[in-house]
Amino acid sequence: DVGTGARLGLLEPRAIPTCLAFHPDRPWLAIGTKEGVEVLDFEQNREIARRDTDQICRAVAWTPEGTKLAHVASAYRLELWAVAWGGFARVPGLGGSDVGLCLSRDGRWIASSDEQGLLSIRHTESTKPVLEGVSGYPVAFSSAGDRLYCVSGSEGVKAYELSPSPCLTELQVPFFADASLPGVAISPDERLVATTSYDRGVFLWDLERGGLPAWVSLPGCNNALFNLSGDRLLTCSPQGIHLLNVEERSGGFALGQPTLLQPCATSSSRRFTLNFSDPAEVVVSATETNWALPRTDFSSARPLPSRDQETTALSSDGQWLAEASFHSQILLRNLRTGQILPSLPAQGGLLAFSPDGRWLTSARNGHVEAWETSDWTRAWQRSTDTVNPSTGHCAFRPQGDLLATLGSVFDLILLRASDGRELLRLRAPHPAPISRFGFSDSGRVLVVSTEEGRIQLWRLDELQRQLLELGLDWTALTGMPDIAGSD
Structure with missing residues (x-):
């Protein structure tokens, strides 16, 4: 001293x-x-x-x-x-x-x-x-x-x-971590980026401060999701879903030690979480206001989701639970009434509800399809260049107008949610196989994790401005929404 x-x-x-x-x-x-x-x-x-x-x-x-x-x-x-x-x-x-x-x-x-x-x-x-x-x-x-x-x-x-493009920022995980990054998320204020590594745990970047990411050991973790206020992070592992506090300290942000929770699915709005309280009951709780919807007893109808269920998705209002099985079907449950609907024929894969609850999508093995939740009819389906069954993934823009999915192993495509029309294709200057992706709450940033330890942040508003400077109006040319004008 x-x-x-x-x-x-x-x-x-x-x-x-x-x-x-x-x-x-x-x-x-x-x-x-x-x-x-x-x-x-x-x-x-x-x-x-x-x-x-x-x-x-x-x-x-x-x-x-x-x-x-x-x-x-x-x-x-x-x-x-x-x-x-x-x-x-x-x-x-x-x-x-x-x-x-x-x-x-x-x-x-x-x-x-x-x-x-x-x-x-x-x-x-x-x-x-x-x-x-x-x-x-x-x-x-x-x-x-x-x-x-x-x-x-x-x-x-x-x-x-040497100025990099303002519409693309890239981060690299520390060399000691597994290069495959199965989960990625950006905080509501677009300052923090979290990603998961199978062998090491959770990394947290401060985009304003820069430098090395914060790190917490949690082997086997998968997805990442911030809560609405950005002070907590959810991730899942073979043991269940874990909650980590995001703590701001004098030297930057840090991650608290993970707390094991019991829910199996969290809605796209992050307001509702699905919990299994015992072998016969399901509780849907509001995660932000700490109140619970009435328990729904499925004991007389069918068993609860088991290990033959590949993925689950919960609608933004906490009403619908969708389960994709390995038997090429999607099971639907109304968690408020207990009603179980006829299964949807599908390829299975990863499921996603749109933030407004209007659409349900599934993606697997280069095949993407969407259903309208009002009557559960198929709205559209399309094939992409992706043939790897492990890379199926969809992510809705919070405004509900766009859907991001894989166009190939290295490309992301943005589809119009209403009809599946391709509006934009994104590829980084140094392409890497894509693992996961998602939008920020504002819908202006698309964050992507890759299988080579690199994270890409696409600023769609900056991309739109650059195209406008070249005389290209993507709203008029392709029907893309006006993202830059919504600041």
């Missing part, structure tokens, strides 16, 4: 320390040693990550957002590493043949040139360069990190614009 002179603690790295660097946000200390680099949590006195190089580390430095650590070994070779719980991962693009090297101030971009003077520019979280094979040696990035200045013997000084 600089003010009192009191010693607050003692850290004991594995080797003799040579240099130090504090993390900008977290209670982490990077320690260069005579044998490599270590990162320690000085509040809990535990090791976060360690890399043995068998060389004396001369200097260590964090990037400003704290996701990467640079260090210089005794061979005077600069290396950049992504740091997270459990270890280091080499950042792509720093090969031994690079003779020129430049890192942007925010740590997002690396520019390098090889022995032939050929320039390569890449994002630090991508293995694919955005530019390569042109002549030039990198000199410096602009302070904003959106421009790179290079020199070339024949062309003099050149500048390259």
